[in-house]
Amino acid sequence: MIKNVHGNTVDYLGEAIVAGRYPVGGAVPPEPVLCEELGVSRTVVREAIKSLVAKGMIHTGPKVGTRVLPWDDWNWFDADVIAWQAKTGLSNEFIRDLQDLRRVVEPAAVRLAASRATAEDIAGIEDAYAGMKRAVMGGGDYVTYDLRFHQGLLRASHNRMLIQMSKALGALLRTSFEISTIKKDGPRKSLPLHRAVLDAVAAKDVECAEKAILVLIDGAHDDIEQVLASRRRLPRLSKPPPTLKAA
Structure with missing residues (x-):
């Protein structure tokens, strides 16, 4: 199945988190940086971040930014999380x-x-x-x-x-x-x-x-x-x- 821009962005960020490029407790780059790095709009980045929040992988807040949660919080029954771990x-x-x-x-x-x-x-x-x-x-x-x-x-x-x-x-x-x-x-x-x-x-x-x-x-x-x-x-x-x- 060919994924759209949103799906590819979620995959990129999810794999980066699982692989430790964005370590537990660390910050995910801010929206402007991700937009430039991935060549996508802010809307795409925001929706991808929402998807990763729903999977228990990251938390967002006005003062702390977007940070990676401990792996115990991740939804290990999510097919995407399993796929990213398998690929990594x-x-x-x-x-x-x-x-x-x-x-x-x-x-x-x-x-x-x-x-x-x-x-x-x-x-x-x-x-x-x-x-x-x-x-x-x-x-x-x-x-x-x-x-x-x-x-x-x-x-x-x-x-x-x-x-x-x-x-x-x-x-x-x-x-x-x-x-x-x-x-x-x-x-x-x-x-x-x-x-x-x-x-x-x-x-x-x-x-x-x-x-x-x-x-x-x-x-x-x-x-x-x-x-x-x-x-x-x-x-x-x-x-x-x-x-x-x-x-």
């Missing part, structure tokens, strides 16, 4: 926070999915699984289908709050899936684990579905912790996902 680089702390969130949210969502999923929901998750299997067997984009699989489970919960959380979890899920493609036979070994989750949800077996997703999550957690401990560079989400080679 996922820190170890951020990854671990998301891992904790995933272990709390996804099992609960899968329990609901096992009791609420419609035939259409199951068909969508089946289609995602089929895409994962094709990528493992014949090469291709495994990560995108893996992400669709898990987002399909969250949508199948038919809980609006959980569906919104999927946007925050997306950064972790994609990172986790890219790490699994690095490990030898990682995607191939994960296929039966995904199948177990899907079968349990389709059978409306709530307890079995929860146990199956926890096995999958804990395996991904171990993979990520190994990568963090090795100090290897985490995947850059600003790049297209890697593709598997044909077996």
Whole structure:
């Protein structure tokens, strides 16, 4: 999707804040400076500032100007904030926070999915699984289908709050899936684990579905912790996902 001038300005300022170019507690440049730097009108800058205030990233006042708030105040369930963090680089702390969130949210969502999923929901998750299997067997984009699989489970919960959380979890899920493609036979070994989750949800077996997703999550957690401990560079989400080679 092509963004307009307002969207591009919000992105520029948001990324600058997340990257620390405008540090926490520090001031964002005044309107005239930003207008000249970005080549936009004062109206565009003011609207962009309002958007960042709404995301909890900055505060404006007549005496203090515009200042960056502590990251604890930021709305981490905002899709833009997550995207800016992913583009800037996922820190170890951020990854671990998301891992904790995933272990709390996804099992609960899968329990609901096992009791609420419609035939259409199951068909969508089946289609995602089929895409994962094709990528493992014949090469291709495994990560995108893996992400669709898990987002399909969250949508199948038919809980609006959980569906919104999927946007925050997306950064972790994609990172986790890219790490699994690095490990030898990682995607191939994960296929039966995904199948177990899907079968349990389709059978409306709530307890079995929860146990199956926890096995999958804990395996991904171990993979990520190994990568963090090795100090290897985490995947850059600003790049297209890697593709598997044909077996």
